[in-house]
Amino acid sequence: MTDVQLAAAQNVVVTIAETGETYRCRTDESLLTGMYRLGKRGIPVGCRGGGCSVCKVQITAGAYAQMRPMSREYVSDDDLAQGRVLACCVRPLEEVTVAVIGKLNKCVTRSGT
Amino acid sequence: MGVTGVMRPGHAQIRVLNLEEDAKFYREVLGLVETGRDAQDRVYFKAWDERDHHSLILRQSDKAGIDFFGFKVDSAATLDKLEGDLNAYGVKTERVPAGELLATGERVRFEVPTGHVIELYADKKDVGNGLPYSNPAPWCPQAEKGIAPTRMDHALLGGGDLDGARDIFINVLGFYLTEEVVAEDGKTQIAVWLSCSNKTHDIAFVRAPENGKLHHVSYWIETWERVLRAADIMSMNNVPVDIGPTRHGITRGATIYAFDRSGNRFETFSGGYISYPDMHKLTWPVEHLPEGLDYAQRKLHETFLTVFS
CATH class of the missing domain: 3.10.180.10 (2,3-Dihydroxybiphenyl 1,2-Dioxygenase, domain 1)
Known part of the structure; x- marks a missing residue:
């Protein structure tokens, strides 16, 4: 990230579709960083490195750019084509709306039961 | 002697999404010592006070996670015995040839029912911890670099x-x-x-x-x-x-x-x-x-x- 890019970073509004929660996210930070830095909630926060998928979102409106590699175990080519991405790895280029599809799945019972 | 058979965890091979970024992270932030790179472009690390050649291997991949976790056993005889015991218990094993990992002897590899690949091995090169085996100081400069476990x-x-x-x-x-x-x-x-x-x-x-x-x-x-x-x-x-x-x-x-x-x-x-x-x-x-x-x-x-x- 150069100083020129930093100086050019803007704040844009991100809307979480399910809750209507909005927050202002910088165009040089990830959707997830923008959310939790402001203490907002809605997208689950996991590894923040593209490895775990709990922050997976569907971008339903607005342009975005990928900042970091995402584990392809959780993001297929079809996902990429359809705007299903990890919120920790993409940054908004303009006002965007996201639907949360990542889950905090847990397994506390015996396998197969 | 107390610790026989399987002695201790010896290595983890971890998949990373950007090899050089994570190599830098493990080297400079966690403060591990980079000990080698192999023909598959894997990067090897050890913690400063470990004496064997490596305990962490990073592999570039498009998926994060763990490839395998390995344990050092006390002898080649124990390696053979445990392989036999695993087979008798119904666990299939395979041998990975010596040298497939740098400075490491033959490994016995098997999968456990949680889907993890586990390895056993008896030999890995002693490269030391940077301190002599006679009259050693308690620590060396590497012990202060980064988090330095x-x-x-x-x-x-x-x-x-x-x-x-x-x-x-x-x-x-x-x-x-x-x-x-x-x-x-x-x-x-x-x-x-x-x-x-x-x-x-x-x-x-x-x-x-x-x-x-x-x-x-x-x-x-x-x-x-x-x-x-x-x-x-x-x-x-x-x-x-x-x-x-x-x-x-x-x-x-x-x-x-x-x-x-x-x-x-x-x-x-x-x-x-x-x-x-x-x-x-x-x-x-x-x-x-x-x-x-x-x-x-x-x-x-x-x-x-x-x-x-």
Whole structure:
């Protein structure tokens, strides 16, 4: 990230579709960083490195750019084509709306039961 | 002699999404020593006080997670015996030739029912810890570089058939159960801590919705004060922290859970108690998982049971 890019970073509004929660996210930070830095909630926060998928979102409106590699175990080519991405790895280029599809799945019972 | 058979965790091979970024992270932030690179472009590291050639191998991949976790056994004869014992127990094994990992002898590889690849080996080159074997100083400059754990300590792995994996470690490899988290039914184990030594755990398993998952690889730090120093270094370097610094009720260890640049969780861990195979296991009913995990805050960190790579 150069100083020129930093100086050019803007704040844009991100809307979480399910809750209507909005927050202002910088165009040089990830959707997830923008959310939790402001203490907002809605997208689950996991590894923040593209490895775990709990922050997976569907971008339903607005342009975005990928900042970091995402584990392809959780993001297929079809996902990429359809705007299903990890919120920790993409940054908004303009006002965007996201639907949360990542889950905090847990397994506390015996396998197969 | 106490520690025979399987002696200790010896290596973890971790998949990273950007090899040079994570190599830099493990070298400069965690403060491991880079000891080599091989023809497959894998990068090898050891903690400063470890003497064997490596304990962490990074491999570039488009998926994060763990390829395999290896244990050092006390001799080639033990390696042969344990391979036979595994086969007799119904576990298929294969031999990976010497040299496939740098400075490492032949490995016996098998898969446990949680979907993890486990390895045993008897030989890895002693490259030393930078200090002489006669009249050594207590530490060297590398001991102050980055977080600088002294060793790779254990791993926690996630998968479905925890029972099957646990049984292989206990019934075949000579591990014993030190602690467990048990579901509301009072029987089903949600997580188990297993030791092959005097440590509270050398490997642990947690029941997870998907097989073959990495929960964390843990690195040993000598004091709680240095765990706090690790927290400072993490924050200075924008490392995403999951839990801590705090103390686990389970194992009593001081801890920070955090993530590498590819979302693989690691732990900086200190303390705990000395364990022996004759000691009664410690049980944590799941309603006490909050203090088992974070004794200071008694807080249920949902990510403990949900975030894996």
